[in-house]
Amino acid sequence: MKKQAYQVIGKSLPRSDAYDKVTGKARYTVDVEVPGMLHAKVLRSPYPHAKVVRIDVDRAKSLPGVAGIVTWENTPRVLFNATSTHTQSPPPFEAVKDQYIFDNKVRYVGDEVAAVAATSPEIAEEAIRLIKVDYKILPAVMTVEEAEETSAPRIHEDKNNSNMIGSPIENNMGDIQEGFKCSAHTVECTYTFPVQKQCQLEPQAALAMKAEDGRMMVYSTTQAPHPTRKILSDIFSLPMNQIRVANPPYVGGAFGVRIGFSAKAEPIAVALALLTEKPVKIVYSRDEDFIASETRHAGTIRVKLGFSDDGIIQAADVESRMNGGAYASWSVDVNGAINSRALTIYRIPHLHFHGYSVYTNTTLAGAARGFGAPAPTYAMEMTVDKAARTLNMDPIAFRLKNIIQVGDAWSAPFPCRSTGLKECMERGKKRIGWDDFSKKSYDSNHPRYLRGVGMAVGNHISSAFPFQTDYTGANVYVLPDGSVQVETALVEMGTGVKTTLGQIAAEVLGVPMESVWVKIGDTDSSYDIGGQASRSLYAGGSAVKKAAEAVREQILAYVALKQDCTVDNLDLRDGWIWVHNEKAMPFSEMTQDADYHNVQFSRLEKHKTDNALSWHAHFARIKIDTWTGKIFVEKLVAAHDMGKAINPQIVEGVIEGGVSMGIGYALSEEITYDHHGKQIQDSYHKYMLPTSMDYGEIEPIIVEAHEPSGPFGARGIGENSVAAVAPAIMCAVRNLLGIDVTELPLTPERLLKQIALNK
């Protein structure tokens, strides 16, 4: 049969969740209501570090409407890692288990002390106020430096003999000393990064109840239903098959903040549901979400780069120290990612990486979109830009000499089978008007303004393999009326997978998109580690494609028998069965016929995930107001190679969202702490999240370098767009002002200070 062009893949079809979302019908965990439901509220520590000496719940308990109170004294003493999807991953990435639901010690302002379930949120809140806690205040450490002092208080006494979290990450290729020896030039710099918040729309929430089928049912905002089930199983000693975790079915954004648990919403809800034998719902307030759910890691990264006279990189030495906050979460893994993001873009014969995180008495840092990428990409790209300038080379030309090519030796534990980075750079360069703007340019009409461009490149993984366990599965059922049901545990948290996974099934089965319905976010499905690591489409799409292909084969074999021909003479397309290039019968007629003959078309497919890097080049054209220190991004061209855009409009939306997050990281977003150890930015009034009014145009460019390991050649796109934004902007700043911005975000205050210092 002649291969036809794609019917569904590569088309910007409307999102299947669009109508429900714009009309407000889409249900999120915060919307779920069940009869007899109780509401829970959490008592949180006002101190960054203290022993919980005594908890008196008597007055709270006697408040009418209070159904149950949980503290460290009546909940399981089982240590866990709330955000782990990988309880058994290979060293050094084993999950560090250092959390209880509640402990007799608090480690940051916001740490959980107790929770109350009551008949209304107001009563629960009132009961929280009636709980009396005696604390013994301990000295606190807020920064990496403080935590590393030998006399520093130990935040987890039972862990290593220091505040270091788990083991450091080391990576060596070649001989780093040798590399620098043979380098004609070196540049070196240390960069400091802020705490960024994921700022997903829906706060952390969960509802736990003994379900009709006898299982513990947990509605949740989790990005990872199966791992959440696993951790709950461990904590409450319930077999996994006695727990069901599901999104209801939507998640109002996630960006890494709920891989595994949604902060501690799930275990608190389950503990209270077990205690009260009633459904218990917990919804974090916005300030709770800010102070008590994970953030991006703050920290410092030092990069030293050695290169030859003709601009060939010889050696790179990268050192990372991250502030992990009060609990480990992803603090080991993040340095693995920092290593990868810094050292897989360029061919570097001699490289060395050393990185680690430490505990502090701050909100725990965890996964955030672009996991680990923004900081090292910033540090590396700023250094590369500096290197190019050292040689008076165009930074694009410098990069093109050094970027990884297919087949190159590199430090990633999987091969590079495809890269469209060069094309990204070339197309982006054209769209931003690089040659016009690459020189510093005063705006002659307004001498207070400077306008210019900068660029940077980056990459991101498409799965968690092989750093963590990473596998998935999908079920595809063709129903007797010809409609198709696809089942996956992956999560629709806004990324569009409910649509794109449907497109994959529709393409393979040759049916219109309207015929396919995708069930998502439910542990009643094949195992999957969750919506993270930009893997949903790459991993889940592979599973759906395999399952749909198996079903397609079943159908073709059935039709071939009926039509007395070989499968080569058959095709499924446009909702029809084609025989010898002629429409033979509608798809639904064939399925009804099969039903009549006791034949069903269905398949469960498992998929062990591979990995592949997606690539991007960002070009920023900025305007600096030298009087106010305000930087406005007039245009950001984001050229992205995701292998294949299954749905280009969704891809563009994903890119735009990520760029916006990158702009915030560069210019405004930051959580800092007051001298009581309390987070200052705990609301959208105080936390400076950019809106679409705060920047100009974002122009996504789609580059498609076919990736053999991905479905229809696709790789991940979800996180790739955050990383290179800040360095693109700051390279433009350097271009315009000659300043090397070593601390983010570059707020107007900081910029004015820099301008003053450089005068």
Add this chain to the structure above:
Amino acid sequence: MKKQAYQVIGKSLPRSDAYDKVTGKARYTVDVEVPGMLHAKVLRSPYPHAKVVRIDVDRAKSLPGVAGIVTWENTPRVLFNATSTHTQSPPPFEAVKDQYIFDNKVRYVGDEVAAVAATSPEIAEEAIRLIKVDYKILPAVMTVEEAEETSAPRIHEDKNNSNMIGSPIENNMGDIQEGFKCSAHTVECTYTFPVQKQCQLEPQAALAMKAEDGRMMVYSTTQAPHPTRKILSDIFSLPMNQIRVANPPYVGGAFGVRIGFSAKAEPIAVALALLTEKPVKIVYSRDEDFIASETRHAGTIRVKLGFSDDGIIQAADVESRMNGGAYASWSVDVNGAINSRALTIYRIPHLHFHGYSVYTNTTLAGAARGFGAPAPTYAMEMTVDKAARTLNMDPIAFRLKNIIQVGDAWSAPFPCRSTGLKECMERGKKRIGWDDFSKKSYDSNHPRYLRGVGMAVGNHISSAFPFQTDYTGANVYVLPDGSVQVETALVEMGTGVKTTLGQIAAEVLGVPMESVWVKIGDTDSSYDIGGQASRSLYAGGSAVKKAAEAVREQILAYVALKQDCTVDNLDLRDGWIWVHNEKAMPFSEMTQDADYHNVQFSRLEKHKTDNALSWHAHFARIKIDTWTGKIFVEKLVAAHDMGKAINPQIVEGVIEGGVSMGIGYALSEEITYDHHGKQIQDSYHKYMLPTSMDYGEIEPIIVEAHEPSGPFGARGIGENSVAAVAPAIMCAVRNLLGIDVTELPLTPERLLKQIALNK
């Protein structure tokens, strides 16, 4: 590896639903509550036959709390068969589609005219009273004879040119004329059968709502979730993948009354949910359930038997005329079953069957446990008993000469691969004390009492194949902690399949029963035609076994690789992995290891069903009170061959329940109609369902003649136990009184009349 004895199969393990059921925690459709739920009530016809001229809903609509009213005027004009699982089965078994949700004609007392959804059941009830309907009353026919008169009113004008339902069933083997010619003896008799009600505990109920995931969610008491979804899809023009049907998760008995819809609870709830855009729940009252959901078929069967001097059956001619009631339901199929049940027990070289059903203005007749069996088994066994007596032969000896043996030609469309009927007869004969009691015996102490025995035999299918589409599937997931999740669409309606299917998975995977959890009764699963035709264990068990075996193979292959040995050296047993007959590691350790290596063990298996007959011989020891006409069954020995008893205690429970239903059929249960065409027995006060106080001991005997087509050799058992009860009792009556009981039930009144007539 040496084959071990079964670890789980054949053990009377506690039912997995036992605790929930005895503590009242088990949830049924009638228990389901969702926020904002409306309650529906139905307006029913007071006339057996009438045109609906006008419906005035204005007053009802304006009643505060009324949210919506549906009638024939605002619901889809799509014909359906409410109980069909087989919209496309082969002729002559195509579903006769003759029902609308509401029609502008009513055809029996109780037929649906309108339904109201309101904020409370009381308001809905009140609104029902405010609906004014103008009827044009039509002449009604209540019996087969009336319906067959040429001048009889036509109940469905658009169907054939008579009141016959669909096509008659014909069956011929050999040459029936020739058969009687070469028979030395013939006996012939016509028997009349009553309307029996299934009397399931939970009344018909459904709750329909637009679910969180956008689909139409229907909680339902259906025995057949997938077919229910299909019929709803047809009626409401919703793709099947936009509808989910599930039990919640239990069904409070069924006995055939809700194969497909639960009467019309589902389409009424869906119509009102679509109209009001709210969840709508409908629960039939007991009298609604009695008058407006299907019954067993009443009718007459004539049997003529020809046999030789030495007691060899030569010919059988069977004719069946059944009263189908107002709508077709299973009225075509039932004659197929009557044919099969009458003519597959004995080797009969020359046989002929002719059977059909007709429409009358009575409650529709449909499936009832022992589908089609009690009447023909009665007619045939009474005739066979009579034949034996004609020759002065012991009826057991007569039967043993004639029963089907493996390999015999017979009239069933699948081979007889196994039969334990002989063993059933021999063991039952021993347990009842046949030799002591086979002669008429006056009780010397109480001359008013007669005590004696009778026996009869029967059989039943294990699936609906090949009469209808019959296929199923199962998913088996082994979770990382070693617990097992089995998913099937089969229904736990009291038969114990949630337990026995779990036993099959546990046996195959070598894990303890506690490790297995079975998800049931949900269309989010592989397709299955439902819990009917005694197929759940035979069909569903085969699918679970295949899926579990595939998973076992995956596990063995994984372990063999790890242990560097062949799978022959491995075993899974008692929750352990055995290598070279030594315990190597716990099952859960192996699954955790697999998780670590990105390996999951899971399988979706499809299964095209075969069929096999199960066998039984019933022996009744009765006491007749000749003064009152009351018959008391002192003991009923029920010897059953179900191939393999997966869980003997469950099998015994199933047998006892069926025997109780058979005793009711024989002696007391009956629905009759008054001269207005209204059902007289519309409650448990009026309908004489026997309780356990109304009979003596039931002694089940388990015979296991291995069936190659069944899981672990098992066949169906669910329905097999109803059929031979009545003829066993009535053969005892004949034995004691010389009366040939030709009309059931033999109530005290009828028996006294018979005794008087015979004096």
